[in-house]
Amino acid sequence: MQPKLTAKARCVDGEVGKISKVIVDPLSHEISHVVVREYNGQQMDRQVPMSQIQEIPNEEEIVLRCTSAEFGQFPVLDRDGFVTIHDVEIAHLEDNLHVTPGEVLVPYPRLEHPVPRRSFFANMTHAIGALIALPLAFPVLKYLMKPMYQPFDNSWFSVGNVNKIKKENIGYQFKFTRGFKEAFMPEQQIEKNIWVVQASEKVREAVYGGEDKKFYDNKGDVVWVNKANAPFIGFSGKCPHLGCGYKWRKTRNFPDGVFLCPCHLSLYDEAGKVLDGPAPRALDVLPMEVNGAGEVKIIDIEYKAGVKKQIRLL
Numbered sequence: 253m254q255p256k257l258t259a260k261a262r263c264v265d266g267e268v269g270k271i272s273k274v275i276v277d278p279l280s281h282e283i284s285h286v287v288v289r290e291y292n293g294q295q296m297d298r299q300v301p302m303s304q305i306q307e308i309p310n311e312e313e314i315v316l317r318c319t320s321a322e323f324g325q326f327p328v329l330d331r332d333g334f335v336t337i338h339d340v341e342i343a344h345l346e347d348n349l350h351v352t353p354g355e356v357l358v359p360y361p362r363l364e365h366p367v368p369r370r371s372f373f374a375n376m377t378h379a380i381g382a383l384i385a386l387p388l389a390f391p392v393l394k395y396l397m398k399p400m401y402q403p404f405d406n407s408w409f410s411v412g413n414v415n416k417i418k419k420e421n422i423g424y425q426f427k428f429t430r431g432f433k434e435a436f437m438p439e440q441q442i443e444k445n446i447w448v449v450q451a452s453e454k455v456r457e458a459v460y461g462g463e464d465k466k467f468y469d470n471k472g473d474v475v476w477v478n479k480a481n482a483p484f485i486g487f488s489g490k491c492p493h494l495g496c497g498y499k500w501r502k503t504r505n506f507p508d509g510v511f512l513c514p515c516h517l518s519l520y521d522e523a524g525k526v527l528d529g530p531a532p533r534a535l536d537v538l539p540m541e542v543n544g545a546g547e548v549k550i551i552d553i554e555y556k557a558g559v560k561k562q563i564r565l566l
């Protein structure tokens with residue numbers, strides 16, 4: 253059972269406060285802590301781990317394992333270390349969690365969690381199963397995956413006009429649609445996006461380090477070169493961690509904005525550099541051309557997610 257946000261918190265020797273917020277783990281979508289506003293003293297918000305809850309007799313009440321004196325030892329909530337779920341969008345969170353939005357906090361930035369023991373053994377079992385099945389599945393997979401080894405698609409897509417961008421060093425999102433064909437499935441139209449920054453000299457230097465950036469096809473031939481002094485820079489709309497879509501967001505600590513990925517809270521500055529979170533590399537710069545009329549064209553390259561090095565997939 254989940255306690256209500258206003259549920260009373262009782263210790264073994266009496267009532268100590270009311271739940272004012274809950275803290276959620278953005279990966280598991282589980283409540284990791286309840287925040288209890290104490291009745292006594294300075295009415296501090298104290299962060300109590302779920303493991304310290306002995307019982308939830310009903311949604312109006314929780315019973316803690318500690319005494320009221322021990323309750324005073326729980327750390328005071330550092331509100332600056334969290335964002336609310338208004339600030340980040342965590343897909344399907346509401347499916348597990350039935351609390352009033354706005355009172356739900358997510359650690360900011362998220363710290364890496366160790367892999368739990370149970371998940372480790374489950375993963376190992378799956379890996380052994382996969383090793384046994386691989387020789388049987390290989391010929392079928394080889395046949396099915398043949399279309400994936402086609403040459404990279406280096407076509408240009410027109411995504412919009414830079415006259416929409418009014419400020420320097422602020423991310424602006426352009427959306428576009430492209431056809432995509434997966435293995436033997438019929439072609440589908442999919443929505444994609446890129447983020448474009450009108451980059452100051454400092455940001456251009458941070459992205460290119462003073463050198464033009466070359467893009468290659470699968471034979472190793474150069475298909476395009478982004479000039480290091482070009483005023484606009486386009487970043488792939490996929491987070492290099494696991495491929496989620498990210499947003500340009502103003503936050504408490506970054507009032508001018510940063511790129512914030514809602515899935516596991518990676519943060520990137522306006523040059524795409526990782527500021528925090530689990531992302532293994534900077535945002536992926538795409539081949540981009542802006543013509544005299546301001547029209548933005550890109551080659552929609554996709555790189556492998558979750559690895560430090562850029563490995564082109566499409």
Ligand code: FES
Pocket residue numbers: 491492493494495496513514515516517518529530531
């Ligand atoms: S997909 Fe994990 S931080 Fe973006």
